[in-house]
């Protein structure tokens with residue numbers, strides 16, 4: 245899993261295809277991610293207290309990490325490449341322009 249929470253991604257499949265948003269959570273074990281405002285499901289919630297009055301809430305459901313492309317600031321949707329610097333540290337880079345992601 246090369247994606248991290250906070251990454252800007254473009255959804256390429258499913259009912260939200262074409263949407264650009266931010267990754268809210270990653271589940272590396274399942275290779276799934278939650279993208280803000282994507283794969284939103286209506287959930288009925290029971291009132292549990294003063295702050296939670298219940299009702300219908302929107303909940304973003306996890307989608308497969310292969311359903312999105314990371315968005316490079318320079319060239320748009322792209323694939324993630326890897327660069328290893330002199331210290332042996334791994335960096336994620338844009339495969340098109342080579343910029344760090």
Ligand SMILES: [Zn+2]
Pocket residue numbers: 316317318319320322338339340341342343
């Ligand atoms: Zn790029």
